[in-house]
Amino acid sequence: MVQQAAGARRVPLNRDRVLHAAVALADRAGIESLSMRALAQELGVVPMALYKHVANKEELLDGMVDVVVSEIDPPEAGTAWKSAIRQRILSARRALLRHPWASRVIESRPHPTLVVFDYLNSVVGMFRAGGFSIDLTHHVMHALGSRVWGFTQEVFPGPPPPADPQQQAAVFEELARRYPYIAEIALGEAHDNGSVVGQGCDDQFEFEFALDLLLDGFERLHQQAWRSTQP
Amino acid sequence: MVQQAAGARRVPLNRDRVLHAAVALADRAGIESLSMRALAQELGVVPMALYKHVANKEELLDGMVDVVVSEIDPPEAGTAWKSAIRQRILSARRALLRHPWASRVIESRPHPTLVVFDYLNSVVGMFRAGGFSIDLTHHVMHALGSRVWGFTQEVFPGPPPPADPQQQAAVFEELARRYPYIAEIALGEAHDNGSVVGQGCDDQFEFEFALDLLLDGFERLHQQAWRSTQP
DNA sequence: GTCGGAGGTGTACGGCGTACACCTCTTCGC
DNA sequence: GCGAAGAGGTGTACGCCGTACACCTCCGAC
Numbered sequence: 001m002v003q004q005a006a007g008a009r010r011v012p013l014n015r016d017r018v019l020h021a022a023v024a025l026a027d028r029a030g031i032e033s034l035s036m037r038a039l040a041q042e043l044g045v046v047p048m049a050l051y052k053h054v055a056n057k058e059e060l061l062d063g064m065v066d067v068v069v070s071e072i073d074p075p076e077a078g079t080a081w082k083s084a085i086r087q088r089i090l091s092a093r094r095a096l097l098r099h100p101w102a103s104r105v106i107e108s109r110p111h112p113t114l115v116v117f118d119y120l121n122s123v124v125g126m127f128r129a130g131g132f133s134i135d136l137t138h139h140v141m142h143a144l145g146s147r148v149w150g151f152t153q154e155v156f157p158g159p160p161p162p163a164d165p166q167q168q169a170a171v172f173e174e175l176a177r178r179y180p181y182i183a184e185i186a187l188g189e190a191h192d193n194g195s196v197v198g199q200g201c202d203d204q205f206e207f208e209f210a211l212d213l214l215l216d217g218f219e220r221l222h223q224q225a226w227r228s229t230q231p
Numbered sequence: 232m233v234q235q236a237a238g239a240r241r242v243p244l245n246r247d248r249v250l251h252a253a254v255a256l257a258d259r260a261g262i263e264s265l266s267m268r269a270l271a272q273e274l275g276v277v278p279m280a281l282y283k284h285v286a287n288k289e290e291l292l293d294g295m296v297d298v299v300v301s302e303i304d305p306p307e308a309g310t311a312w313k314s315a316i317r318q319r320i321l322s323a324r325r326a327l328l329r330h331p332w333a334s335r336v337i338e339s340r341p342h343p344t345l346v347v348f349d350y351l352n353s354v355v356g357m358f359r360a361g362g363f364s365i366d367l368t369h370h371v372m373h374a375l376g377s378r379v380w381g382f383t384q385e386v387f388p389g390p391p392p393p394a395d396p397q398q399q400a401a402v403f404e405e406l407a408r409r410y411p412y413i414a415e416i417a418l419g420e421a422h423d424n425g426s427v428v429g430q431g432c433d434d435q436f437e438f439e440f441a442l443d444l445l446l447d448g449f450e451r452l453h454q455q456a457w458r459s460t461q462p
Numbered sequence: 463g464t465c466g467g468a469g470g471t472g473t474a475c476g477g478c479g480t481a482c483a484c485c486t487c488t489t490c491g492c
Numbered sequence: 493g494c495g496a497a498g499a500g501g502t503g504t505a506c507g508c509c510g511t512a513c514a515c516c517t518c519c520g521a522c
Contacts (some may be wrong), residue, residue, distance in 0.1 A: 012500065036479060048480075049501050057479065105234035107338065107384050117410055120386060124412035142432070143441035144407035146377075147385035153338055153384070155351060179348055185369045201373070205459075210374035210445075213452075216342045217444040228436070243469065267510060279511075280470050288510065463522090471516070478509070485502070492494085 013043060015053045019063040023099065026064065031101035036060075066115040068088055068102045071095040071209065073123060081130025082215055089211060093150025103151040123148055132218075135228050140218045147211060156201070157180075248295040248374060254330065255293065262332035267291075292336055294318045297346040299333045302326040306353060311359025313446055319354065320442060324381025334382040354379055363449075366459050371449045377443060387413075387432070 018039070025042050026034045036057060040047040053120040054060045073091040076084055096102050112120070120141075146152060178181040252274050257265045267288060271278040278321055285291045304322040327333050338451060343351070351372075356366040407414040 029322075035477080036476085046502050048482095048503080051480075052500055071413040104338075107335075112387075114409075117342060117413065121410040121413045124416065128412055128415075134415050134419070137412075139437060140442050141386065141416075142383075143444055145441070148386055155372065155376060155379055156343075156378075178345075179352040181359055181368075182348065182352045184365050185355065185372075188365070201369075206370060206373040209370050209459075210376070213374055213445065213448040214441075217448050221444075228440075266508080268508085277471055279472080279513095282511075283469055466519105466521090468519090469517085471514100473512105473514090475512085476510100479507100481504105483502100483504090486500085488499085489497090490515085491496090 013045065013049065013053055016062070018043070018053045018060070019067050020052060021207050022064050023067050024061055027099055028100045031105065062109060062113050065102065065106055065109060066113055068095055068099050069115050071098070072119060075126055081126055081132075082219060083122065084130075084134075085126050086211065086215060088126065089148060089150055090142075090208075091150075092119075092148065093207065096150050103146070103149065106149055107146065120148070132222055133225075133227070136218075136221060139228060140214075140221075143214060143218075147214070150207070152207065152210065154203075157211055195209075244276065244280065246294070248385070249274070249281060249284045249291070250298050253291055253295050254298050256305055257332045258330055262336065265311075293340060293344050295360065296333065296340060297344055298335055298348050299326055299330050300346050302329070303350060306357055312357055312363075315361075315449060316354065316357050317446060319357065320375075320379060320381055321439075323379065324379075324438065327381045334377070334380065337380055338377065362452075363453055364456075364458070366454060367449075367457055370459065371445075371452075374445060374449075378438075380443070383438065383441065385434075400420070 021043050022034060022039055025039055029038075036050055037047045039060075043050075050060075072095050073088065075088055079087070106116075109116075121166060124137055124141060127135075127140060132140070141148070170229055172183070172187070175186065247378070249270070253265060253270055256270055256273055260269075261459070267281055270279045270291075271281055274281075278296070278313060281291075285294060303317065303326050308317055337347075340347075356370055359365075360373060363371070372379070406417065
């Protein structure tokens, strides 16, 4: 199993191949299936061989984040700050959607890597290039939070409704009784017709809704020369 | 070790004692130290005894979240929606700050518990009581994201600066070279004097800054009778 | 007096990350 | 050509984890 084509020279591992194999495995089988043992097997190698290329599993996860962050498009030159940042963040979002495990791994890292710092630094630079003060830039970066990465923690991660229509009706009834306010959103009332409510949430819409709300708020503060302490 | 006071009847465990012991242990030793074995030892009992009170570790974590969520104050009656929601969310934040592990555990749960649903439902109800349409309420809840719980994923979780002043200077110099925009924020320029920048971030300030930005945005949309599709 | 069930125990299994000693090639100076 | 050095891969083992399963004990109900 470890030998390929018996006699052919094995192409040696390197950090990059390890990282990309880990990303591919997590994409395919989910992050919870990514163990050093499983990754080693994927690469036709014994688990301890990986430790010649990454110090430990933490560093492996850091490296995987770097791979994903590297997929984010560079900033568009010559675009106004607001749409430039919007585009960049939506590009980050696309990268994260390609790797569904990535947002949780990013959150779990205790320290940002250099690649992550590069990305954050360049986003900060985009606000500065748009004329934002250091003070305001600082606070809007915090306000963006994980949204710079293109994700937000969802608060309604409810289970998918059961397929059986009768069972589904029973669940809705129970929901409506205990949680009337959540139910009216989930059901999408008729007088709200034409809205995206009713047949599940459009995540992309929700993300852009919140992002634009924030960017509009940033713009307003910038225009009125907001400072964190009034003079 | 398992016997207390040799001959005295042991007071039997129950789900509530298990849950509160788990919360206390996580508070004291960190969530990464919370294993079924450690918790059992804490309670003077063998690990498998816990399984008579919680189905498995996942259910234990769910129960711990419920304990924390139960500490959130109920809504103030007779207060305008904006300040009522603001107060409620800041109360949630205080609860989460008492249990630093809680935000990460909340994020990690695949499905909300009934207690969590109760809280979300009541927040939704506060928007509705303030006259928000179902449509707008839906989207503002998404926009709030994890901020309903009083936390946001920080994007600058940098390591604490080294204590040695000389080493600190070297780190700053390296930071300034590679990441000039991050550096100017971290250092807090003199012409931004009076700001909170400069001696580390004031998390509470950042949280309220972003929360108020969002609430102001919500208010504006509400006043102009925003709908997710224009008629 | 017995019987059922709730609550606690003991053993064991398979999985995890990884320390450590070892082997096996490739490369390079001489 | 040859030996040393070191990079890369191996094998074994340890201590941790969650938890399945069989078992014991003791209380209250009948």
